[in-house]
Amino acid sequence: MQLAVGRDNCHYGFACCPAPVSVRRSARRVMDKAGRKIRAAFEGLQNLWNNNQQIDLQSVETLTPEDFAVSEITCHGFPYQPTCLAYDPVQKLIAIGTQCGAIRILGQPGVNVSIRHPNKSSVIQLQFVFNEGAVISLCSDCCIHMWNIRLKRPEIVHSLRFTREKLTLMYLPFQSSWLYLGTEKGNVHVVSIETFTLSGYVIHWNKAIDMSQKHHPGTVVHLSECPSDDSKLLIGYECGTLVLWDLKDKSVDSRYQCMQRLRSACWHCEGKQFMCALSNGSLMTWTMKKTAEPTDLVIPLSKLDCKSFNSAGAGNSKQAETETAGSQQRVQAASSKQLFYRPIDKVDWCTQRGSEDLVLFSGGTPFLNSERPPCITIMRGKSVSVLEMEHPVITFITLWDTPYITEEQDCSAVAVLLQNDLVAIDLKSEGCLCFENPYSMNIHDSPVTCCTYLSDCPIDLIRALYAIGSKQKKRGYTSKNWPLTGGVWSSSPSSDPELVITGHSDGSVKFWDFSSVSLQILYRLRTAKFFEIDESCVRTDLNLFSITHILLCAASRYLAVSGMAGHIVLFKFNRQESSAEVPIMQIQAFGSPLYHHASPDKSPANPSNSAKTPPCCPSNASANFSSLDSDSCSSLAKPVSYYPVKMKSGPTKRACGYQTDVICLNAWPSLSLPEAISAMALNSAYGLFAYGTDQGLVVVDILQKCCITVLETAELYGTGDATSLRSPKSGGSASLNEKIASFDISDSRQSSEKQDSTTVFTRSNTASSDNAQHSSNKAYVKMSSKSMSLAGGKPPKPSPRERTKCSSDRESLDSPDMGFEEGVCYLEFIENSSRIEQLNGVNLWVGTTYGTVIPVNIKLPEQEQRLDSPVQVTIPGITLTKQCGFILSIGFLDSQCNMLLPPVKFFKELDQENSLAKNRVLRRANTLVTSVDVEGLQSTKSDTLDFSSSSSSSGMEKKEYNVAEQYIVICAERSSRVLSLSNLSTALFNFKYDFPFVQASVVTFNAKPIIAGCFSNGRIGAYSIPSLRPLIDVPFFPPNLHCLETVKFGHQGTGVYMCSPTELLKFAISAHFVQDSKDALGSLYLPCVMPQPPKTNFFKELFNISSLGESCGKPLKNVAQRIPMQTLSAEVSQKKVNTTNEVAKARLALHERGEKLSEVEDRTAALLDSTKSYADHMHEIMLKQKNKKWYQL
Known part of the structure; x- marks a missing residue:
């Protein structure tokens, strides 16, 4: 019997009834429960492996909080907002006071000490105690302080605060123990500088002026001692009244009245005349005898x-x-x-x-x-x-x-x-x-806009910059030496060579030698001379030549500088002058169409063969707008891009030093919207340069002088909406070739030789293009997911410019910065080794403003074909999107948590480079920083010129990294993470900060990587790697965003920042460096012999003791209060405690040493007695055997 089989019957002939809904739900719940158990089991195993890995990684950490201490090392530049000036003619020192309470003391070249008042009150006046190693400061809070400058770091030893009257000026006669203080009410007080106590001697204004004068004389604006009679004090009031006061008789000797307000006065050295400066621009001269009218009145100008x-x-x-x-x-x-x-x-x-x-x-x-x-x-x-x-x-x-x-x-x-x-x-x-x-x-000759700090600069680069910069010195100075010769240099050896580069608003770049505690100008580079502003530029409020970013490769001496107009200049160091055409690349605005067709009918049927404007056109190649045929040009309209600056035409003479190698001009989306550069990365070993903007990424080949690719930020996520991490074992890996876009570019110089008179720019239709097609077409490619058809035949995604908002996954990130368009904020070249196949090889890691980290693969041709073959750039589709805030820094570690640095190509002279170009084989390998490498860092950088296939025989060994395990350290504004490149789904360590970072860097400290940064509240923090354990977190910086944005951290625990618009401050977070820097400061005070005095007055010392001392009575209460030393600074108290502890330890050590010496003395005495007894015994034997005959022996 044969059963009929129908649509509703199974092969047994029974009807197939659908299962009930309740059965399906229960089955789904069972499957979900089983799936959760399986996932929990896998997660448990993964967590167990991560915990074991964390324990292994934590075992390699050796840094402790005791290794860190924060301190200011030195401050250079011009004192910000100066107020007063003082001079010591014996010590040859000069002091400058400022409105922020700082005092700068200068001596001979190299002697530069900066001190600051605890309350940061404005300094009104400074007064040296001549040849005594002390400075007295008068501040706006009615306090006077005495500083001891005999110490390497001057400190306050006495302080006195006036509570009833406001102080206006002070005067200290030479070799006098009494300090005269003028007040706003017109009184004059006297203070003893030995005890810093107020004397009972007071000169009241109502006793100094004439009884017929009806008005208040005003504040005291001048105090000076008569040169011929030191018992006479000249007091000048603001209203124009001058009084010669007899200190001994406590009465007025004579009065002088000026018709205008008094501003200043001075004595002639003979003491018979004095001159007054008035508010109407006149000078009035008076004699002591003639008080009715001046002897001379002159308006000098x-x-x-x-x-x-x-x-x-x-x-x-x-x-x-x-x-x-x-x-x-x-x-x-x-x-x-x-x-x-x-x-x-x-x-x-x-x-x-x-x-x-x-x-x-x-x-x-x-x-x-x-x-x-x-x-x-x-x-x-x-x-x-x-x-x-x-x-x-x-x-x-x-x-x-x-x-x-x-x-x-x-x-x-x-x-x-x-x-x-x-x-x-x-x-x-x-x-x-x-x-x-x-x-x-002269740091602030033009306002500083950015700075870069290199704490491990090669010494040969500093020497080369000094040799070139010495030819740029100004002329027209006197041939005499600097008149200030005070202070002494430090005899301690200097630190490692350090370099600071500052960018300025006028487009200039200055190189400074910041080794040890000195700052010296090396070289100045002007970038504005290469450009001129377009006449149609409407942004007059912007300084288009202002420098925004500086990037220096110290090994290869490549320099990249970006400006406010969106232009980038790449410089190459050359000791010889040259004159040649500079290659220019014009990068069009992101998201804008390359060309608008005049009419749809004239557009070609095949979009892949349509004529397109390249995203960049080198000026020295024939691939430019004029190379298009007339038919193509007639069907195309003008580009919508706008370039605010343009290169000056014609060949330019390049002076020795840094010479232009490549210029990139980025177009603005509109006449009023600038295209700002936000990040740059340069690698001389790969010959690549990348920079990011608020809208995308550009990669440039600096060897072939051409642009490789231009990507918008949204295009970095790949063909799909890659908002989360893509596992390499998922189904997406099978179709990886369909999701990889490849971009090739050839050498522009060869393309100009091989192409026809009519150049056609095409786009690549497949993921990889044929080499023959590249050699014939020499295509310039710009990736655009809207116009590029992929191999999988999927419909193209809409343009990022057409997207009104980001995807929901990216909007749900824990980031406070979702209110603006995503841009690139950090770039880093590195060679990675990972179990994830897409990450093996050279990568460009891109950090965005949304906290996303995206790797971009770069495939380099063989070294022999580097100048001929194109560079391929692919997007693997891997994205890390769990950071909080901007990406500030990215670092890479090996399996032992040693820091990995990208490879570099060392600088060679031009003649050496040409002679060895054929035989040189570049080894692209990461640099492994270990403790052995740090010791030989400087010697290697000065001796080694280039990587070669053979290993270096001296200095730091450049190890090729072949171990599969690597770790990535991601530092964002509000959190930091450490991940393994073989397992990017789970963070090994994660740490969130209470306050956002303003600046942060992954640097090395004692050959170990750390995260060093400054928070928005002014605190400085350091965290160990990989455990992200806090090492130091103390307040240090002023809570000023402009200052915090200039903070730059270097290796070995040093850093710099602009503490004011005119000053550059160097600090350290290393306890060892802070201790060593005290010995490198030198000394301000140098014992000097006092010059031979003229004939002295016998009664001078007697008068000073009897007239202004206790015989004048006690001062009034609550006029002035002495500030106890305990309340001046907590640091001073801590120093006292430390000193007491050290003294106690020294006493204990001395006692132990005394006991040991006593034991040694006892042993020495016993040894002496034993030696004496042995000598007596030998003497007896000698006497006994002396008289015996030979036959008796």
Whole structure:
């Protein structure tokens, strides 16, 4: 019997009834439960393996928190917002005070010490205690502090705070124990500098002025001692009243009244005359005997040609001299009605041996319609010299040789403190030339926009930069040495060579030698001279030439610099001058169509063969817009891209040093939207350069001078929506060839030789293209998922520009930065070895602003075919998307947690490179940093010039990494992770921060990798790798975002940052380096013999002791309070505790040593007794045997 088989019957003939819904649900629950158990089992095994791996990795960590300590090493640059200036004529030191409470003390070249008040109050005035190793500071909080500068790091030893009156100035006579303090109310107080206590001697304003004067005289603006009689004190009030006070009689000796407000006053060395500087630009001279009217009144700049202040270039030159010789410039009061003058802020009356007296003053220029530069005026007899300055004058001080005011002073120079510079003028040279400033105070000549720090720079690079930069020194300085010779250099050896590179708003790049504690300019590079701004640029608020990023490969001496206009210049070091055409690559705007067709009918049927504009066109190749035929050009409209800057036409002369090698011009999406460069990466061993923007990634071949690929950020995720990690064992790996896009580019120079007169730019239709097709077409390719058809035949994805938002998976990430378009923020070249096949080989790791890390595979041709064959770039489709915030740094480790650095090609001279080009075989291998490598790092970099197939016989050994296990360290704004490249699904270590990182780097410390960074609240942190264990977390930086963005960390625990717009500060997080840096600072104080004094007054010392001491009575209560030393600084207290502990340890060690010495002494005495007894016994034997005959023996 045969059963009928139908659609609704099984092969047995029974009807197939569908299972009930409840049965299907129960079966699904059973399967889900079984699946969860299986996954839990696998996860348990994986966690067990991860835990074992974590234990193994933690065992290699050797760093402890005791190895770390944070301290400032040195500060260089010009003091920010200076306020005052002081000079010690015996020690030859100068001190500068600032508004932020800092004091900079300068001596001979190399002696530069910066100190800061604890409360950061503005410094009003500084006063040296001549030849005593002390400085007294007057601050805006009505406190006076005495600093001990005999220490390598000066400290405050005394402090006194005034509570009732506000202090305005202070005056300390030479070799006097009493400090005079003027107040805002017009009183004068006296303080003993030996005990820092207030004296009962007070000069009240109502006793100093005339009884007929009805108004308050104002604040005290001048205090000085009479050179001929030290018992007379000249007090100047703001209203123009001057009083000569007799300290001994406590009465007024004479009064002088000026018709204008008083700004400054000074004595002649003879003590018979003094000069006043007034607010109407006049100078008034008085004699001690004649008090009714001045002996001389002059407006010094009244008869000068006012046009000289508006001459061309007056505001740009360091000094512009204008002299007039004629009759004495005495004018009547009526002459000032015709023209008004600025106040004379300060005046100084000094002498020169064998010459006429000098009168120096600042200000006093006439009010004109146009702006005039500030100036310093020198009056010598009948001649007037006006020295124009670049910046406003704060104050000045004459540099004399003797501290005695009664002696004729030989003033040879004057130090002028400007708002942004310190100038020393030679008064004895013809034309008053300037001294060349040995300190690095020109960091801010143009505002600093970015900086780069290399703590392990090769010494040969610094020498080469110094040799080239020595030819760039300015001319027009005096031949004399710098007048300040105080302090001594340190005898300790310097640290490793360190290099700091600063970028400026005018497009200049400066190289600084920051080895040890000194900062010296090496070389200056100007990038703006290569470009000119397009006339149609509408962004006048942007400085298009401003430097945004600097990248230096110290081994190969390649330098990459990016500007605000989106342009990038790649420089190559050359000791010889050259003149050649510079290759230019024009990169079009991301997401914009390459060309718009005039009409749809004229477009070719096959889109793969349609003429497209390449994403980049080297200017020296024939592949440009003019190379297209007329038919193609007629059917295409102008590109929508806009380039705000353009290269200057014609060959340019390249001076020795860094010379342009490649220029990349990035187009703006619109006239008002700049295309900013956000990250750069350079690898000389691979010959590749990559940079990222807010919209995508560009990879450039620096050997073939061509662009390899241009990718938008969304295109980095591959053909699919790869928002999570793709397992290599999933089904996607089988169709991996369908999801890999390959991009090839050939040498532009050979393409210009082989192609026809009409060049056609095509896109690749398959994942890999034929080599013959590349040699014939020489295609330039830009990846676009909208216009590229893949091998799998899948429909193309929409363009990223057409996507209104990211995918839901990426939007759900734990990141606070989802409100803007995803861009590239970090790039790193490295050669990886992993169990995941797609990660083996050379990779470019891309970090984005969404916290995503994406690897991009790079396939390099063989070394013999490197200049001929194209470089292939593929996207494996692996994505790490679990970070929090921007990606700040990425590091790589080997199986023993040693840091892996990308390979480099060492620099060779041009003639050596050409001669060895055929025989050289480049070994592309990672550099393994170990403790042995750190010891020989500097010697290798100075001796080795290039990698070769044979291993180096000396210095650091470059090991090829063949072990399969590698780890990746990802540091984001809010978290850090350590993952194995063989298992990217699970993080071995993960750590989240309470505050976001502003800057962070993966660096080495004692040959071990760490994460060092600064948080947004100003704290500095260091974390061990791989366990991410906190090593240090202390407050250090100011909570200023502009300062935190300039923090750069180097290897071995050092770093730099711009602590102000004009200062560069070096710090250390290494306890060993902090201790060694104290010995490298040198000393400010050097014991000197006091100059021979003139005839002294016998009653001077007696008067000082009897008149201003206890005989004056006790001071009033609550006028001034002494600040205890315990409350000055917690650091001082800690130092005392440490000192006490060290003393106790020393005493214990001394006691133990004494006991050991006693034991040694006892043993020595016993040995001496034994020796003596042995000698007596031998003497007895000798006597016994002496008289015996030979036959008796």
